[in-house]
Amino acid sequence: MKLLRVDMGRLEVRWEPVSPVFEQLGGRALIAKLLLEEIPPTCDVLGPHNKLIFTPGLLAGGGVTTAGRLSVGGKSPLTGGVKEANGGGTAGDTLAKLGFKAIVVEGQAQRGEWYVLHVTGDSASLLPAGDLMGLGTYATSDRLQERYGADSTVISIGQAGEYLMYGASIAITGDRDQRSNHAARGGLGAVMGSKGLKAIVIDKPLGKSIPLADADLFRTASRTFAQKLINDPKLGTQGSQHLYGTASIVGAVNEIGALPTENFSRGSFEPATELRGEHLRELVLEREGKVGTRCMPGCVIACRNLYVDDDGKPIVGTLQYETIALMGANLGLNSLDDVARLNYMCNDFGLDTIETGAALGVALEAGLAKFGDTESIFALLKQVGEGTIIGRVLGNGVVTTGRVLGIRRIPAALGQAMPGYDPRSLKGNGVTYATSPQGADHTAGNAFGARKEVNPLGVQGQRELSLKLQIIAAMLDATGLCLFARPPVIADPQLMVDMINGIYGWGWTKEDLDRFNRQVLRTELEFNRRAGITAADYRIPEYMREEPLAPHNAIFDVPDSDLDSVFETL
């Protein structure tokens, strides 16, 4: 495999063989190690010493279902620590098939100069991007696909990344209707903007495949893995995830009182029925949109949708739970159409819907508009794309918005907005938010649905549950697998070992895999320690420890001693 270094200061690209240090790493694991080895941990996140890394997971390119996610990493503008955000689309598989371990973007272009990186199998070049400036991610990818082919993959930033907003995401194109997938969290779009890189175009890897060390072992394990996903009651063709998408959980999260409502002031939203996955499915089918679509070719879960308006015109290439929570209930909006339109705007500007939904919630609490006032909320979000002062405040995320507007109730941990589970009613997620080196990020260890293990409202057992989930999440993110692929690999880790050995022939055991997963977290924690992040930076905000959350009047009362000892047994 090879590593492509892109020096934006010198406008040079160079190929390197993969160093032995990085050889057995991919995705989140590679990002953590590369950041620790190569960047000063205290560097300016938007300066020349930060690096932006694009890397497929270890299982990418071989046709393993759900394993084609692209990991993007760097030092996070929001958390000031290590960040890995991943997204679907065709980039992960494409890079793996072309033999890439990673693309590492270094240095930065002269201020005001912007470039597109065009990558083929054996060449790469930086080209001026002047004509793309000011365009959103949809228009950018359309224009580049017209130029380089409809089957090429485009990774791009929108206006938010150009403005170096800390809430900026990175968009990745996918097959056909799935035009917009986002590596959304942590503000990595701003890092891409700081480099002067508007987009990356990767040619389709025609006739390419990854070499297999043991094809029989690999094929047997990957087929079994796919079949187990299909047979899973959550994920198969009759499972809620497939039928209703990630929005399938709206009703349940609302019922247990953990649905962020009106800037995390309540845990349930009376009109939540209008936001449920069941309603979404009815609407989409009635309007001749699509359900059960995929963000990655070959995914057997197929949890996405093509959300369309009354006239059957596509609004957004999937409407997901987190967006519905943060831009629906959290803003007092009960219309999926409104949430879908806000989602489209975020996708186009290149914004994380979680960070932006939380920032808007704080802005509404500050009185910039009323909760549920659709038109005013649209007007606020529009300003992000226009780059007005208020737009720049919102686009820089929930902490900046709270500080500027004098709001103390800021739902964030380690500088990053909380996703769609209030930690007071789902304390396992609170422990993850308050300890993960990734900051408040549900994909780092989501305790929702952990039935028969731990009472979500209780304190007992949350520490152990979160650690277990964080170790599994590290594995998924390092291999390119979707979060939803958890059940078969938890039940049978040997499957994962066989797939890895089938590709690389490393002779790993289950114990090796476990060590690998834990090492990802250790490396990330070490980076954050060197970056100057302390236990106090990770904490859940004080108001969530004191302000009871209706309907259960729950507070986040997991003691600091539990939080501080989560990784004792790592």
Place this chain on the structure above:
Amino acid sequence: MTLERPMNVQEVAIFLGLDPDEIGLISINGIQSELDDSVPPGCRLCFFPPMSGG
């Protein structure tokens, strides 16, 4: 619905024609519950299919 005798969650599920093995999450008055929990009078009992957060 009215129950003729005190029941636990599993008994109510069967009474409603639900297969307990196909139930994912259960809540009683918004509190996550289990099949062997008793169903108190006047409560709101919810059954959800197997699901995971995302």
